[in-house]
Amino acid sequence: MEKLGLIAGAGGLPLEIVRACEAAERPVFVLRLLGLADPALTEQPGVDVGLAEWGKMFSALRRAGCRQICFAGGVPRPDFANLKPDLRGLASMPRVLAAARKGDDALLRQVMHEFEQEGFVVEGADTVITGLTIGDGPLGRIAPGEADAADVDQALRVARTLGSLDIGQAVVVANGLVLAVEAQEGTDAMLQRCADLPRALRSRGARAAGVLAKALKPIQDRRIDLPTIGPETIEAAARAGLVGIAGEAGSLLIVDRDRVIQTADDLGLFVVGVPSP
Amino acid sequence: MEKLGLIAGAGGLPLEIVRACEAAERPVFVLRLLGLADPALTEQPGVDVGLAEWGKMFSALRRAGCRQICFAGGVPRPDFANLKPDLRGLASMPRVLAAARKGDDALLRQVMHEFEQEGFVVEGADTVITGLTIGDGPLGRIAPGEADAADVDQALRVARTLGSLDIGQAVVVANGLVLAVEAQEGTDAMLQRCADLPRALRSRGARAAGVLAKALKPIQDRRIDLPTIGPETIEAAARAGLVGIAGEAGSLLIVDRDRVIQTADDLGLFVVGVPSP
Numbered sequence: 001m002e003k004l005g006l007i008a009g010a011g012g013l014p015l016e017i018v019r020a021c022e023a024a025e026r027p028v029f030v031l032r033l034l035g036l037a038d039p040a041l042t043e044q045p046g047v048d049v050g051l052a053e054w055g056k057m058f059s060a061l062r063r064a065g066c067r068q069i070c071f072a073g074g075v076p077r078p079d080f081a082n083l084k085p086d087l088r089g090l091a092s093m094p095r096v097l098a099a100a101r102k103g104d105d106a107l108l109r110q111v112m113h114e115f116e117q118e119g120f121v122v123e124g125a126d127t128v129i130t131g132l133t134i135g136d137g138p139l140g141r142i143a144p145g146e147a148d149a150a151d152v153d154q155a156l157r158v159a160r161t162l163g164s165l166d167i168g169q170a171v172v173v174a175n176g177l178v179l180a181v182e183a184q185e186g187t188d189a190m191l192q193r194c195a196d197l198p199r200a201l202r203s204r205g206a207r208a209a210g211v212l213a214k215a216l217k218p219i220q221d222r223r224i225d226l227p228t229i230g231p232e233t234i235e236a237a238a239r240a241g242l243v244g245i246a247g248e249a250g251s252l253l254i255v256d257r258d259r260v261i262q263t264a265d266d267l268g269l270f271v272v273g274v275p276s277p
Numbered sequence: 278m279e280k281l282g283l284i285a286g287a288g289g290l291p292l293e294i295v296r297a298c299e300a301a302e303r304p305v306f307v308l309r310l311l312g313l314a315d316p317a318l319t320e321q322p323g324v325d326v327g328l329a330e331w332g333k334m335f336s337a338l339r340r341a342g343c344r345q346i347c348f349a350g351g352v353p354r355p356d357f358a359n360l361k362p363d364l365r366g367l368a369s370m371p372r373v374l375a376a377a378r379k380g381d382d383a384l385l386r387q388v389m390h391e392f393e394q395e396g397f398v399v400e401g402a403d404t405v406i407t408g409l410t411i412g413d414g415p416l417g418r419i420a421p422g423e424a425d426a427a428d429v430d431q432a433l434r435v436a437r438t439l440g441s442l443d444i445g446q447a448v449v450v451a452n453g454l455v456l457a458v459e460a461q462e463g464t465d466a467m468l469q470r471c472a473d474l475p476r477a478l479r480s481r482g483a484r485a486a487g488v489l490a491k492a493l494k495p496i497q498d499r500r501i502d503l504p505t506i507g508p509e510t511i512e513a514a515a516r517a518g519l520v521g522i523a524g525e526a527g528s529l530l531i532v533d534r535d536r537v538i539q540t541a542d543d544l545g546l547f548v549v550g551v552p553s554p
Contacts, residue, residue, distance in 0.1 A: 077454075079477030101453045158442055165435055167455045176378045177354075178444045181458040184478055185470055193462055193470075200356030201461055 001026040005066030008037040009073030020129040029064035055088030103166035124223035134273035136249040142270040155213030163217030174210035194240040210242040230255035244270035278303040282343030285314040286350030297406040306341035332365030380443035401500035411550035413526040419547040432490030440494030451487035471517040487519040507532035521547035
């Protein structure tokens with residue numbers, strides 16, 4: 001298999017991709033984004049790069065013989081005024097800044113486009129590793145009940161609408177009421193906010209209620225920034241008193257699947273994939 | 278003029294309506310919602326009522342000779358399990374609960390409908406007092422610049438879309454990016470969240486950027502829950518580092534207008550009304 005250039009942001013996904021490539025005997029070269037990539041990735045062939053050192057990235061990938069590349073892991077929206085671009089990064093900056101003003105999705109598209117202009121071919125994380133996304137139905141032992149299933153459907157519908165406006169990927173719905181919507185604060189802060197809401201908004205009689213849904217933005221290129229959950233998402237949802245998490249089958253990335261299932265089963269949450277419309 | 282039955286929630290709006298009625302020599306009778314209504318309202322003819330004491334409300338309004346009523350002031354979504362309804366409130370509860378499950382707007386519509394079924398006629402706060410809503414153009418001395426005006430347009434557009442999903446009325450946009458969306462946490466908590474976001478997201482070069490927009494939900498009955506701002510909204514927006522506030526001309530209620538203008542001018546924020554589409 002062709003060598004993969006992995007551009008690694010924060011979280012467990014990049015390492016998971018490296019392990020999957022090892023298992024498949026696919027060679028990998030890692031561009032470790034400074035301050036974001038998991039330190040464990042320094043054991044892999046690769047280099048540390050700043051977010052705007054595009055000249056360094058392009059030449060490192062070429063020297064390593066990578067044409068296929070994959071973006072994986074979280075990258076918070078940068079403070080463009082404090083970026084330290086190299087010459088090649090500087091040349092792209094006006095186009096990147098113009099895109100950034102249109103929203104997160106436009107920004108990511110422009111970054112991908114700049115790499116493609118240099119001859120690189122972008123693979124989605126879910127095509128590098130198969131079986132990384134959620135399937136159709138419950139992931140663990142617990143399945144949503146009827147009332148929860150209505151919240152699942154509504155939460156996914158609202159998430160897709162918000163995504164089409166390039167606002168965010170995540171939303172929490174309980175008993176038909178939208179409790180919280182993710183924008184720039186991210187999923188964890190949104191879940192913390194839900195934990196602070198009155199209990200009555202997150203219950204159905206004596207039982208808990210509330211579903212976190214994460215959905216692909218209908219406008220986004222699915223090769224970058226797929227909606228993602230990991231064990232810590234399950235824990236944060238449990239702290240918020242929610243009963244489950246939902247995503248679109250084939251589009252929600254599950255990082256550290258075994259621990260996700262174990263954590264969800266232990267904490268009594270469902271994690272469910274629903275066919276996208 | 279016909280006597281007005283004022284159902285008073287939190288904030289300065291109910292008192293402002295009382296003062297306007299006094300000036301117009303219109304008699305008022307106040308149902309002071311327990312734990313919410315401004316204590317200053319106890320000087321007015323009226324009674325204290327719990328949120329679900331509808332029998333008490335209906336008979337008090339009738340005894341006072343009120344047919345016209347007006348809902349004004351904030352009412353947080355209640356914990357229905359802890360409400361203490363009287364017999365009449367209990368009779369309405371199944372219908373109110375069913376509506377509450379569909380969203381805030383459905384809930385408010387049902388409450389209005391229950392009062393109308395009893396023969397009361399609901400007036401909007403903006404028809405009781407004219408000149409309470411924002412007009413077309415800047416309210417104070419400061420007007421939005423060109424780049425800010427683009428944020429104003431986008432923020433209002435996004436707010437209307439969120440409103441059509443019955444999510445919330447408020448949104449913050451900076452440089453074309455949606456920073457935060459209001460759901461059940463309310464406008465103040467959303468603005469606090471913006472204050473916690475990285476500065477770079479709320480600036481344009483060396484200048485500050487970011488606009489709070491509040492818009493009528495396209496689905497809502499405009500006689501209840503009009504989007505509202507007061508002096509404390511201006512202060513919270515300033516703490517969040519925003520440059521201005523926008524609403525739809527004729528639909529955004531300005532509570533304590535003189536202080537709103539003074540505060541905005543002092544803090545350097547614009548407050549602008551834009552014709553609704």
